[in-house]
Structure formats: C-alpha cells, structure tokens
Amino acid sequence: MSYFAEKxxxxxxxxxxxxxxxxxxxxxLMPLLREVQDAEGFVSESRMAEIAALCGTTATEVxxxxxxxxxxxxxxxxxxxxxVCSTLMCALAGSDELWDHLVETLDVQPGEVSADGRFSVxxxxxxxxxxxxxxxxxxxxxxxxxxxPSKCARILQSLxxxxxxxxxxxxxxxxxxxxxxxxxxxxxxxxxxxxLHRLPEQAGGEA
Amino acid sequence: xxxxxxxxxxxxxxxxxxxxxxxxxxxxxxxxSWTLPYYRRNGGYEPVKRAFAMGPDAVIEEVKKSGLRGRxxxxxxxxxxxxxMPLKDGKPHYIICNADESxxxxxxxxxLLSEDPHQLIEGMIIAGYAMRASVGYIYIRGExxxxxxxxxxxxxxxxxxxxxxxxxxxxxxxxxxxxxRGAGAYICGEETALMNSLEGLRANPRLKPPFPAAAGxxxxxxxxxxxxxxxxxxxxxxxxxxxHAGMGTEKSKGxxxxxxxxxxxxxxxxxxxxxxxFRELIYDWAGGPLEEMKAIIPGGSSCPMLPWTDSILxxxxxYESVAAAGSMLGTGGVTLIPKADCIVNATWNxxxxxxxxxxxxxxxxxxxxxxxxxRMYQKLVTGRGQPGDVQLILDMSDNxxxxxxxxxxxxxxxxxxxxxxxxxxxxxxxxxxQQPLYPARKRWKDA
Numbered sequence: 040m041s042y043f044a045e046k047x048x049x050x051x052x053x054x055x056x057x058x059x060x061x062x063x064x065x066x067x068l069m070p071l072l073r074e075v076q077d078a079e080g081f082v083s084e085s086r087m088a089e090i091a092a093l094c095g096t097t098a099t100e101v102x103x104x105x106x107x108x109x110x111x112x113x114x115x116x117x118x119x120x121x122x123v124c125s126t127l128m129c130a131l132a133g134s135d136e137l138w139d140h141l142v143e144t145l146d147v148q149p150g151e152v153s154a155d156g157r158f159s160v161x162x163x164x165x166x167x168x169x170x171x172x173x174x175x176x177x178x179x180x181x182x183x184x185x186x187x188p189s190k191c192a193r194i195l196q197s198l199x200x201x202x203x204x205x206x207x208x209x210x211x212x213x214x215x216x217x218x219x220x221x222x223x224x225x226x227x228x229x230x231x232x233x234x235l236h237r238l239p240e241q242a243g244g245e246a
Numbered sequence: 247x248x249x250x251x252x253x254x255x256x257x258x259x260x261x262x263x264x265x266x267x268x269x270x271x272x273x274x275x276x277x278x279s280w281t282l283p284y285y286r287r288n289g290g291y292e293p294v295k296r297a298f299a300m301g302p303d304a305v306i307e308e309v310k311k312s313g314l315r316g317r318x319x320x321x322x323x324x325x326x327x328x329x330x331m332p333l334k335d336g337k338p339h340y341i342i343c344n345a346d347e348s349x350x351x352x353x354x355x356x357x358l359l360s361e362d363p364h365q366l367i368e369g370m371i372i373a374g375y376a377m378r379a380s381v382g383y384i385y386i387r388g389e390x391x392x393x394x395x396x397x398x399x400x401x402x403x404x405x406x407x408x409x410x411x412x413x414x415x416x417x418x419x420x421x422x423x424x425x426x427r428g429a430g431a432y433i434c435g436e437e438t439a440l441m442n443s444l445e446g447l448r449a450n451p452r453l454k455p456p457f458p459a460a461a462g463x464x465x466x467x468x469x470x471x472x473x474x475x476x477x478x479x480x481x482x483x484x485x486x487x488x489x490h491a492g493m494g495t496e497k498s499k500g501x502x503x504x505x506x507x508x509x510x511x512x513x514x515x516x517x518x519x520x521x522x523x524f525r526e527l528i529y530d531w532a533g534g535p536l537e538e539m540k541a542i543i544p545g546g547s548s549c550p551m552l553p554w555t556d557s558i559l560x561x562x563x564x565y566e567s568v569a570a571a572g573s574m575l576g577t578g579g580v581t582l583i584p585k586a587d588c589i590v591n592a593t594w595n596x597x598x599x600x601x602x603x604x605x606x607x608x609x610x611x612x613x614x615x616x617x618x619x620x621r622m623y624q625k626l627v628t629g630r631g632q633p634g635d636v637q638l639i640l641d642m643s644d645n646x647x648x649x650x651x652x653x654x655x656x657x658x659x660x661x662x663x664x665x666x667x668x669x670x671x672x673x674x675x676x677x678x679x680q681q682p683l684y685p686a687r688k689r690w691k692d693a
Binding site for chain 2: 056062063065068069072073094096103104107108109110111122125127128131135136137140163164165166167168169170171172173179181182185187188189190208213216220222224228
C-alpha cells in the first residue's frame with residue numbers, strides 16, 4: 040500500500056517549494072519523512088523505499104538521513120511519546136529527577152513502549168524553553184512547561200485516562216499589554232510602542 | 247567660526263532610559279499578534295514599502311549604517327554580509343533564515359516565530375530585495391511545531407495579500423518564501439550544515455571557502471541570517487539606521503533579545519539595548535537570583551562561563567566588553583549556575599550535549615568530544631576520578647581546540663576550559679578524593 044499514491048496534490052505542493060532539479064527533489068526528503076511520521080507515528084522500511092523513489096535516491100540513503108536526526112522514529116512509539124529536555128538549564132530545575140520519576144512510574148525505558156501501549160519516553164537535548172524549565176514535549180503537540188512534581192502527576196493522570204491536557208503556550212511576561220517592559224519592581228519602563236511610532240520617520244536615507 | 251557641531255545625543259545603553267522602547271518583542275504576547283490584520287494595524291508592511299522606494303543598494307547601505315551585527319551568535323556585520331552577494335551574475339540567489347535555535351540557554355526566536363511571524367517575513371522580503379534573491383527558506387528546528395505552523399499560516403496570509411509572489415506591491419520584485427522543518431540536530435545551526443540539511447542530506451558541515459555568498463544552497467549564492475537579525479532589519483527600515491545606531495556602544499549597536507535562565511525570580515526574554523550590564527538584566531529585570539550564585543554563562547552554553555563577581559556583573563553586555571571579560575556575547579542567552587551545584591557535574595551535562603550533537607564528520611570532534619571527553623567526565627562525576635585526570639582533559643583540549651572541521655568541538659571546550667580555569671578546586675576534589683565539593687541535591691519542585 041503506497042502512502043503517497045493518492046496524495047498527489049500534497050506531493051506536488053512539497054516539490055513545488057524546491058527547484059525543479061535532482062537536487063531540488065532530494066530536498067523534499069525531510070518534508071516527506073515528516074508527512075509519513077505525522078500520519079503513521081514512525082517511518083517503516085517500505086515507506087523509506089517509497090520516499091527514496093520519490094526523491095530519486097535509495098532507501099539506504101533515506102535511512103542514513105533518518106539516523107542523523109533525533110526526531111524520526113523507525114519503530115512505533117507509545118500513544119504518548121514524552122520527550123524530556125535534559126540539558127543544563129532544565130537540569131538546574133530538576134529535569135534529572137523528572138526523568139527518573141517518569142521512567143520509574145511508567146515502567147518504561149527509552150526505546151520501549153509501556154505494556155499498555157500508552158507511553159514511551161525519550162531524553163532530548165535543549166528544546167529552547169530554558170525560561171520555563173523543566174519541560175517536556177508530548178508527541179508533536181506542544182510544550183508542557185514548568186513541570187514540577189504535582190503538575191507532572193496531573194499530566195500523567197490525564198494521559199492514563201486518554202485525555203491529553205492542552206500544552207502550555209505561555210509567552211514571556213516581560214512585555215506588557217502596552218508594549219512596555221516591566222521592571223522587577225513592577226514599574227513599566229520607556230515609552231510605549233505607540234509612543235515610539237511618533238518618532239520622526241526619518242528613515243529612507245537620501246532616496 | 248560661530249557654529250559648533252551639536253552635541254550628539256548620548257547613546258541608549260539601558261532599557262530604563264525613557265527613550266527606549268521594545269520593538270522586536272513589542273507585540274509578543276498580545277492577542278492575535280500573529281495575524282496579518284493585527285500586524286498591519288500596527289504599522290506592518292510599511293518598512294518594506296520604504297525599502298522598495300529606496301532601492302536595493304540603499305537598503306544595504308541603511309543596514310550598514312545602522313551597525314546591525316548578526317544576532318545568531320557570531321556578531322558579523324549584517325550589512326557587510328549582505329553586500330557579499332554578487333550583484334549581477336544572472337544566477338538565482340537564496341536567502342535562508344536560521345531558525346534552528348538550539349544553543350542551550352537560547353529561547354528568543356521561538357517566541358518571535360510563533361508570536362510575530364510577519365515581522366520575520368517582512369525582514370526577509372527586505373533582505374531578499376536588497377540581495378536580489380527570489381526565494382527564501384525559513385529553516386525551523388523540528389521540535390518547534392507550533393512555531394512552524396504559525397509561520398506557514400502567516401506565509402499563506404502574506405501570499406493572499408500579494409506580499410509574497412510576483413511583483414510585490416507593484417515593485418517589480420518577485421519573492422517566494424517557504425518553511426523547511428529540521429528534525430532535531432544542533433549542528434544545523436552551523437550554516438553550511440543547515441544547507442546540507444535543506445538539501446535532504448545528513449547535516450555535516452561543508453568546507454569553507456567557498457563561502458555561502460559564492461556557493462551556498464544548491465551551489466548558488468546564499469546568505470543566512472538569524473531570526474532576530476531579519477526582524478531587526480524590519481525595525482531598521484521602520485525607524486531608520488540612526489535610531490538603531492543610537493542604541494548600544496561604539497561597535498555594538500542596537501537592541502538585543504537577552505534571555506535569562508537558571509534560578510532567578512523572573513526568567514525570560516528581555517529586549518535591552520546592547521551595553522546593558524549583566525547586573526541590570528539579572529537584578530532589575532529578572533528580579534535577582536533566588537540563591538547564591540557562582541557562575542554566569544553569558545551567551546549560550548558554548549560561551550565560556552564567567553565567575554560571579556562584581557566586575558563581571560558590571561560588565562556591559564556588548565560584543566567587545568564580554569570578549570574582553572574572557573567570553574562571548576553569543577546569542578545573549580544568560581544562564582546562572584548556583585554556588586551549591588557541582589560545576590563539574592554542570593559541565594558534564596554540556597559535554598554530554600556536545601558529545602551527543604557531534605555530527606561525526608571529523609576525528610577531533612568525534613573521538614575527542616563524543617568519546618574521550620565524555621568518558622573523562624563520566625569518570626569524574628561517578629567517583630572514579632584519578633590524579634592527573636584534569637591535566638589529561640587539558641591536554642586533550644589542546645589537541646581538539648582549533649583542529650575540528652567546524653566550531654562544534656570548540657564550542658564544547660568553552661564550558662570545559664572556563665570551568666577548569668575558574669573552579670579548578672572542584673575538579674581537583676573529584677580527581678583526588680572522588681568526592682564532589684558540592685554533592686548532588688534535589689532540585690525538582692513545584693513552581
């Protein structure tokens with residue numbers, strides 16, 4: 040069963056982003072891998088061959104690319120794939136303990152799927168959420184941030200009932216509603232952005 | 247001689263200066279800030295019209311005059327970089343936005359991508375116009391799923407509105423923009439590795455020269471800039487080069503997104519003029535440390551850590567001052583390391599990171615970092631250290647530094663050598679008595 044045979048518009052859209060050349064076709068490799076993994080959860084041998092044919096390369100080359108990157112899976116993951124950031128900024132906030140807790144509580148090691156098929160875990164490197172540490176990403180669905188022990192317990196409880204909580208999407212609180220930054224004392228500083236718009240619009244050089 | 251030159255206004259070097267207001271982050275966190283109607287209501291897509299009125303060469307001159315330097319870490323002069331693109335070679339030109347943000351301690355670009363995508367699109371149209379590029383790619387790290395979705399949505403909005411495509415706003419300039427998602431590899435932040443990844447290959451770095459402006463993506467002239475750099479270009483075209491050059495120090499001009507992480511009261515991203523001191527960021531904006539500190543990583547994990555002293559805290563955060571203090575401004579990602587944490591263990595975490603992220607292409611990095619350095623630190627932190635281990639790490643570093651294919655191995659040596667320099671006694675304790683001066687402690691707690 041081909042995955043892409045009945046998805047010609049999608050394939051055409053992906054190829055249209057790159058030059059109409061052998062090199063350009065090869066550029067579609069990672070987006071095609073992403074499509075398959077989003078739909079099926081992992082990339083099987085047969086899908087590698089299919090993508091290789093589309094990109095004008097070999098399945099071995101495709102596997103070589105997959106093995107380079109950390110977010111592709113060649114085996115199914117659990118229904119909830121927990122990716123725990125383990126780099127220093129999260130470690131300073133206790134990510135090692137978070138990781139140990141998950142591995143013990145869920146009784147699952149990296150590369151395994153828990154007995155009920157629900158959980159798999161992966162230690163990942165810095166996900167760019169250092170201001171909201173510790174954190175984890177669940178599947179491709181978003182960041183769960185400031186995951187302390189009680190928040191972790193609430194998340195796991197929901198997942199065990201197959202109710203995935205909404206990810207956090209907090210933005211830094213550093214800029215207020217008027218576009219001004221707020222000092223730790225609570226004082227908003229500087230002109231507002233609206234004020235800044237009244238700066239002389241002198242740009243344009245001598246043109 | 248009656249007329250004297252007017253006194254030039256004093257440059258802004260603190261966000262507490264009433265003349266300062268955030269621009270890059272002014273809309274981050276506002277409702278609907280990522281939509282085209284919001285962006286246009288707030289003056290969006292006016293800077294690009296100004297660029298079209300100026301002409302491409304004047305745009306490059308304006309960016310040169312602004313003093314903008316690359317915000318991805320290296321701090322190379324942006325206008326100069328743009329001027330390296332060949333003008334009339336008849337070949338297609340590319341521009342790429344490096345949105346692979348993966349230097350530990352850096353988290354500024356994620357919010358720009360997801361909260362203000364049109365600011366980036368506008369900056370890329372301006373840059374594409376200046377550099378005669380017809381196609382741009384935004385290479386977003388694979389884990390930034392939400393950011394990639396927001397970027398795609400914004401690109402579609404811009405296309406519908408005639409801001410991307412043929413003859414943009416009647417200027418005669420054609421430009422297309424696409425998102426290309428990475429898949430999890432730190433090395434993709436290195437520009438030639440990024441281009442290999444975009445070409446569907448393993449992300450090994452390429453030999454330089456040729457530099458990307460001569461032979462980059464698909465062998466064609468290419469320029470790569472960081473997300474924040476393109477966004478700064480949008481603001482420069484909005485408020486003018488003089489406005490930008492009126493902030494910061496003599497050689498480090500403009501505003502910068504500083505990030506602060508570790509145990510502080512208000513970690514996060516702060517937009518401050520270059521030349522702001524560490525002390526102002528840490529105490530006045532981030533509310534101060536929550537416990538006693540001993541080290542500051544000033545600009546992302548590869549920048550050598552500095553000791554927690556008054557003279558370091560009073561160092562202005564600009565490219566030159568941080569270099570003079572013995573480190574680098576990098577991405578502006580400041581991390582504080584508490585006194586009670588073992589510095590060898592903290593450095594081991596970063597060594598493990600670089601060992602994991604080494605691409606394996608060259609021997610000094612593959613054998614030196616991924617294998618030897620990793621094992622030496624494992625040995626120390628697991629209580630199996632021996633006298634001579636620290637000297638061995640220093641000797642290895644001598645053989646790795648400056649000998650690897652790209653900067654990744656040197657990036658690993660940043661924390662290694664600086665932690666030995668400033669906290670040698672902690673290493674000697676582990677090598678001599680197998681006991682850390684600062685034993686492991688519980689850190690995981692509810693916010």
